[in-house]
Amino acid sequence: MKVFKGAALFDGTGSPVQPDAAVVVDGDRIVEVGPAAATPHPPGAEVIDLSGTTLLPGLIDCHDHLGHTGYGLMDRWELDAPPSLRHLRVAQTLSDVLDMGYTSVRDAAGLDAGFKEAVDEGLIPGPRLTLSLSLISPTGGLADLKSPSGHCCPGPPNISLPSGMVDGPDAVRAKVREVVRMGAGVIKCATTGGASSRPGHGPFDREFTRQEMQALVEESHAQGRRVMCHALGGPGLRLALEVGVDSIEHGTHLTQDPDLIPMMADKGVFYVPTLLVYVYHRENILPHVKARARALHFHHLESVRKALDAGVTVVAGTDAGGWGHPPNAGELRCMVEEAGMTPAQALVAGTRAAAQCLGHEADLGVVEKGKLADLVAVEGDPLTDINVLLDRDRIKMVVKGGRVHSRRP
Numbered sequence: 001m002k003v004f005k006g007a008a009l010f011d012g013t014g015s016p017v018q019p020d021a022a023v024v025v026d027g028d029r030i031v032e033v034g035p036a037a038a039t040p041h042p043p044g045a046e047v048i049d050l051s052g053t054t055l056l057p058g059l060i061d062c063h064d065h066l067g068h069t070g071y072g073l074m075d076r077w078e079l080d081a082p083p084s085l086r087h088l089r090v091a092q093t094l095s096d097v098l099d100m101g102y103t104s105v106r107d108a109a110g111l112d113a114g115f116k117e118a119v120d121e122g123l124i125p126g127p128r129l130t131l132s133l134s135l136i137s138p139t140g141g142l143a144d145l146k147s148p149s150g151h152c153c154p155g156p157p158n159i160s161l162p163s164g165m166v167d168g169p170d171a172v173r174a175k176v177r178e179v180v181r182m183g184a185g186v187i188k189c190a191t192t193g194g195a196s197s198r199p200g201h202g203p204f205d206r207e208f209t210r211q212e213m214q215a216l217v218e219e220s221h222a223q224g225r226r227v228m229c230h231a232l233g234g235p236g237l238r239l240a241l242e243v244g245v246d247s248i249e250h251g252t253h254l255t256q257d258p259d260l261i262p263m264m265a266d267k268g269v270f271y272v273p274t275l276l277v278y279v280y281h282r283e284n285i286l287p288h289v290k291a292r293a294r295a296l297h298f299h300h301l302e303s304v305r306k307a308l309d310a311g312v313t314v315v316a317g318t319d320a321g322g323w324g325h326p327p328n329a330g331e332l333r334c335m336v337e338e339a340g341m342t343p344a345q346a347l348v349a350g351t352r353a354a355a356q357c358l359g360h361e362a363d364l365g366v367v368e369k370g371k372l373a374d375l376v377a378v379e380g381d382p383l384t385d386i387n388v389l390l391d392r393d394r395i396k397m398v399v400k401g402g403r404v405h406s407r408r409p
Contacts, residue, residue, distance in 0.1 A: 001026050001044070002402065005036045006051035007377055012351035012366040014344055017383060021055065025373040028401035033368055048404075050377045053396050056347065057367050058103025058374030059389075060354035061127075061328045063228070063249055063272050065321025066093055067110035071196055076145055078158060090115060093325050094126030100392060101376030102328050103400045104128040106186060106358055108228065108249065109135040110321065112160035113183030125405060128374075130358055132188035132228065133179045134164035136172070136216065141165070141207040142190040142197065142230065164188075169215035172208075176219040186358075187220040187227045189213075192236035194250065195281045195292040196322065202292055203252060204234030213243045226359060228272070232296070241269060247357055249317065250274050252296040254303035261303070265310045270357040273304050275334035276326075277319035304339040314341075315357045316350035329389035336386045343386045373402040 002025045009021035011033070022039040024032035032039050041047075067090050069075050078086060094115065097105060105127045112133060119126040137143040143164035146152050162182060166175040176187055191208055193201040208216070220227045226246040231237040233253025240248060241263050247270035254260050254271075264271060278300065281293035308314055318331045335346040355365025363372045377397040380388035388394050398405045 001042055001046070003041045003045050003047045004050055004055065004375065004377070004399070005047060006049050007053045007055035008381070009033070009055045009367060010344075010347060010383065011368060012057040012348065014348045014352075017054070023055065023367060023373070023375065025399075025402045028372055028403075030367065030369055030371050030373050048397075050397065053377040053379055054381055054383070055367070056101070056376050056378065056382070057351040057365055058376055058398075058400065059101045059329065059350050060104040060106075060316070060358070060365065061097075061102055061318055061320075061331070061350070062106045062247070062315050062354050062357050063108045063274050063317025063319050064097075064105045064328070065110045065319070066090060066097070066105065066107050066115070066325075067112075068321030069324060071322045083158075091118075091124045091126075094119065094124060096325065097328060098125055098127050098398060098400065099395065099406050100327050100329065101378070101389065101395050101398050102127050103374040103376070103398070104130070104354070104358065104360070104364055106130040106132075106228070106317070108132055108317075108319070109164070109188050110161070112158060114160060116183065128364075128400070130185045131183060132186050133182055133184045134161055135188050135190060135230070136164040136166060136175055136179070137190040137207050138167050138212065139165055140201065142194065148198070167212075169211045172212050172215045173219040176216060176223060176225075180223045180225060184225065187216065187225045188230070189216055189227060189245075190230035191240045192230065192232045192234060194230065194232060195278065195296065196284070196286075196289050199288045203232035203296060204236075206234060206236035206239065208236075208239070210239060210243065213239055217244050241267070246270065247272055247315070249319075251303055251307075252278075252300040255299060255306055261307050261310045261312060264307065264312045269312070270315050270353075271304075271307050271312050272315045272317040272357070273300065273339070274317050274319035274331070275300070275304070275338055276331045277322070279330075279334065280323040301339050304335075304341075308341070308345070313353050313356065314345075314349050315353050316346070327390040327392075329386070332386050332389060343383045346386060347382060373399055375399040
């Protein structure tokens with residue numbers, strides 16, 4: 001049994017910070033939470049003094065690409081290095097992400113089930129993983145890896161990551177079943193292009209038909225999987241909401257149609273705006289990507305603000321991977337410094353709301369009795385300066401499932 005005491009506790013609900021708190025952990029679960037002076041624990045318990053820190057629930061990133069390091073075809077076709085080296089790089093990324101207090105990540109395509117199994121078995125350190133394996137889209141969509149010269153990907157680079165390119169309702173159903181069979185815990189699809197899509201296929205260009213998307217959502221839900229949908233604007237964004245996806249990823253132009261945000265609120269659709277990736281894209285070396293990212297900036301921030309005002313649950317997700325893996329808490333900084341959220345709102349977006357988006361709110365996202373003991377202690381006060389979460393030296397302790405993963409003096 002362990003007792004973490006003396007920290008100021010932000011429990012993830014948005015409630016005021018509790019000073020000088022104690023969190024009692026037995027095995028992998030929290031068994032008591034309360035004031036340090038009034039929270040009992042057995043005499044033989046290990047007491048860990050966290051005085052001078054703020055204690056948070058383990059942080060959650062709901063949109064990462066842990067297996068990616070770039071947007072180029074050499075990376076996407078997995079031609080940049082031997083598979084063994086690529087795998088070791090991913091293992092290092094998983095460890096680094098956990099070191100920064102991120103105890104859970106939903107991977108939005110590119111990571112195969114072997115990494116989840118390795119983390120679960122304790123072979124490598126890393127966050128709890130919810131995997132989509134592959135992005136599902138039609139021919140010509142985001143999952144179409146044909147090169148500008150017309151060449152196709154030279155064979156499946158990783159047989160554990162099936163191609164997500166598929167056409168027609170029946171084939172879509174079969175593809176959902178295939179990725180579930182291969183270990184997907186969530187289904188990732190796209191109904192529009194994106195800022196980084198090829199020229200001529202951008203944020204307002206629709207991908208799937210209504211019949212294809214209805215088949216995808218129906219089959220995913222029948223398989224007990226939620227649907228996370230890349231959708232920026234235009235008819236593809238509306239289609240995703242109308243057919244019942246569970247989360248909108250990016251949603252840069254939600255304010256384009258006045259009924260879209262109310263529709264999200266009414267249906268309980270989560271919003272994962274991924275602000276951080278567009279910071280990168282606004283300085284992208286490709287002119288068409290840079291122009292798109294700059295053009296959508298105002299609309300994106302307006303969408304986040306109006307979604308919050310309407311009661312939509314906004315969730316933290318970085319869309320990291322394409323430009324490397326900066327600290328995942330960069331998304332929380334964007335939420336505060338760009339979108340105008342309070343630090344408390346941003347922290348909830350990266351804890352309780354993120355756990356709800358994953359469907360894991362029974363175990364994660366809040367520091368309370370009965371939850372898994374995923375905790376992060378940070379030097380300083382992220383409720384007044386969210387940037388402390390980006391400084392590795394200030395992440396003083398990371399606990400996952402009751403086990404101390406890292407501890408810094």
